[in-house]
Amino acid sequence: MSIVEVLQALLPAGAVLTGSEALQAYEMDWRGRYRGHAACAVLPATTAEVAAVVQACRQHGVPVVAQGGNTSLCEGAVPRAGGPGSVVVNLQRLRRVRSVDVANHSIEVEAGCVLAAVQQAAAQHGLLYPVSLGAEGSCQIGGNIATNAGGTGVLRWGNTRENVLGLEVVLPDGRVWDGLYRLRKNNTGLDLKHLFIGSEGTLGIVTAAVLRLHPLPTAQAVAWFATPSPSAAIELLGRFQQRCGGVLAAYEMMNDIELGHVLDHVPGHRAPVDRTHPWHVLVELSDSGPEAPLVDALEELLSAAGERGDVLDAVIAASGAQRAAFWAIRHGVSDGNKAAGMGINTDCAVPVSAVPAFIERATQAALAIEPEARIVIVAHLGDGNVHFIPMVSRERWQGYADADALSHRVKHAVNEVSHALGGTFSAEHGIGQVLTEEMHLFKPAVELELMRAVKSAIDPQDLFNPGRLLPAPTAPR
Ligand SMILES: Cc1cc2nc3c(=O)[nH]c(=O)nc-3n(C[C@H](O)[C@H](O)[C@H](O)COP(=O)(O)OP(=O)(O)OC[C@H]3O[C@@H](n4cnc5c(N)ncnc54)[C@H](O)[C@@H]3O)c2cc1C
Missing domain, CATH: 3.30.43.10 (Uridine Diphospho-n-acetylenolpyruvylglucosamine Reductase, domain 2)
Incomplete structure (x- = not known):
């Protein structure tokens, strides 16, 4: 058969x-x-x-x-x-919310639950599942765990890894590991869930998870502001962190080209401020108290920054609908870019202090290879994670003798810059099939050997997602 x-x-x-x-x-x-x-x-x-x-x-x-x-x-x-x-x-049919433990601030869900459905299930109990990303209406918890997804809430709540308490996993030999712990403390040897988080389906199939929940904030204040440079945005980030501490929930930056892609290609959006300013930042504060102190903090910091010249224009959302509209622009970037042309996507993270140097040097490196590229930038700035995306028109892309080779050269040049600044070539999207060579080039040999040892111990037949994540051992270094 x-x-x-x-x-x-x-x-x-x-x-x-x-x-x-x-x-x-x-x-x-x-x-x-x-x-x-x-x-x-x-x-x-x-x-x-x-x-x-x-x-x-x-x-x-x-x-x-x-x-x-x-x-x-x-x-x-x-x-x-x-x-x-x-x-x-x-996993789409494994989509039950198995239970919510309100006192324990945890939820047990099957892996095929869509991220937005988990957020809603938690909110029904006054609780927050804080992982949030543009694909939240279709990506699943199992996929988030397998890629250790990041998104816009990492600054305050951490990556998916920080929000997983327990896992149920089907191993390559067909056994089921029931690791559905609901504990915040459990020092009983190796914490095996961490092997599977970020393993991109190479070690097991996640079938269920216990996720950490948090009190649902009752107050939010969101502002959109324009700023002259990434350095100015980082200067202001430091001031927000000092003044607002843990209340700072998100700090997202994009350049004018990225904003233009959303406004021009995704229906229903309006520019919060003059779209021709070079850099734009969305900042969110959230807390469990009243809203007024949050708005006061935004006003105070933005107005002082305006006097210094670090803010060129700013709008504080006046309603829930306006907050949602600002966030919809941020979450619309992938659709905007998809419609605008052909992008060479990268997913680098560098220390926050190195972001301006990264953007400057990566721009030079990309333009040296493709002078006609328009550099699109969207960054989870609070985490130092910059999606640096050189883009060209579809016509130009189709005219390349070998588009894959060109795209590869550009990506590699950008990743080199990140590496030289102490950064990574994959901050939140994972490795998949497209970055295995970068693993080979940038990861220390010892790290790769340890990863291979784990892989062959758990999946000796190499049947789970072969060819992803790890480069072939024989590839030239
Ligand atoms: C519009 C858009 C915006 C995005 N924004 C972000 C962002 O801000 N931050 C971010 O981190 N990512 C982002 N992504 C990337 C993507 O959404 C994430 O990587 C997400 O976590 C993938 O989830 P998924 O369910 O779609 O997984 P899939 O794409 O189906 O799979 C991803 C990987 O996980 C493995 N996998 C899937 N399910 C399981 C399972 N149950 N058990 C074991 N392995 C499994 C797959 O084999 C594959 O290797 C974005 C994508 C889009 C399209």
């Missing part, structure tokens, strides 16, 4: 998808630039079904690709091209 027939016998009708049309959404990456090949996609509805699928794949030696919302920006969740094809295990 073929693997497809075996899986059809194991799972209920409709849970095994085959054929090019049915598979398109599971084989194609979010940007629509890459299509791999799957033998089939399966939609298990329980942890036991996931384990049965994995056991069958193991017996047949067939690779397994875990897939959540398929919003990976580094081709992490789609199968590789060619060959007999992998089995894509999409």
Whole structure:
């Protein structure tokens, strides 16, 4: 029997998808630039079904690709091209909120729960699940955990890693690890959940998680301001941190080109301030007390910065709707860029103090290779995470003799700059299929050896997401 027939016998009708049309959404990456090949996609509805699928794949030696919302920006969740094809295990049917422990500030959810649904389930109990990103309406908790997703709340609440208390994982041999602890303290040896967080489906399939919740803030104040330079924005960030401490919830920056992409290509947005200012920052304060002190702090800091020349123009949101409108611009950047042309996306993080140097040197490096690129920048500035995106028109892209090679050269040049400044080439999106070579070039050999040792201990047949995350051991350094 073929693997497809075996899986059809194991799972209920409709849970095994085959054929090019049915598979398109599971084989194609979010940007629509890459299509791999799957033998089939399966939609298990329980942890036991996931384990049965994995056991069958193991017996047949067939690779397994875990897939959540398929919003990976580094081709992490789609199968590789060619060959007999992998089995894509999409978790969308494992989407129950199993329980909310209000006193413990925790929620247990299945891996296929969409991030926004988890946020809403927590909010119904007056609690906050603080991980927030542009894809939150479609990415899943399992995908967030597998990529250690960051987003706009990291400055205050940390990455996904800091918000996971426990995990349930189907291992490559088909066993289920029940690590659904709800504890904030547990010093009983290695904390194994951390192996799976950020492992991009190479060590196991996350089927459920216990997440850490926080009191839902009752007051928010959001401002949008224009600033002359990244250095001025960082100067003001320091003042916000000193004056507001833990109340500072987000500090996001974009350049005028990025703002223009959202305004021009995503319907329904208006510029909060004159769009021609070179740099724009969205700042949010949130707290459990009243709103007035937050607004006072914004007014005080922005007006003092205006006198120094660090703020060129500013608007404090006057209503919940206006706050949402400012955030919608920030969350619209990926759609805006997708519509505006062809972007060479990077995901670097450097120490916050090095952001201005990074932007300046990366711009020089990218323009030296593609002088016609327009440099789009959107940054989680409070974390030092800069998405530096050289973009060209579709026509120019199509005219390249080898677009992949050019894109690769540009990315590499930008990543080199980050590395030289003590930064990383992957801050929050992960490695997927597109950055394995950078792993090879920039990660210390000892780190790679340790990662390989873990991989071969847990997945000796190399069946889980082969070719992702880790470069082939034989690749030249
Ligand atoms: C518009 C937009 C905005 C974005 N903004 C951000 C941002 O601000 N911050 C950020 O960090 N990312 C961002 N991303 C990237 C992406 O949304 C995140 O990486 C997200 O965590 C992926 O979740 P997913 O469910 O879509 O996972 P997928 O794309 O389906 O998978 C991602 C990786 O996780 C693995 N995986 C998926 N589910 C499981 C599971 N249950 N068990 C084991 N492995 C699994 C896959 O094999 C793959 O390697 C953005 C993407 C888009 C399209």
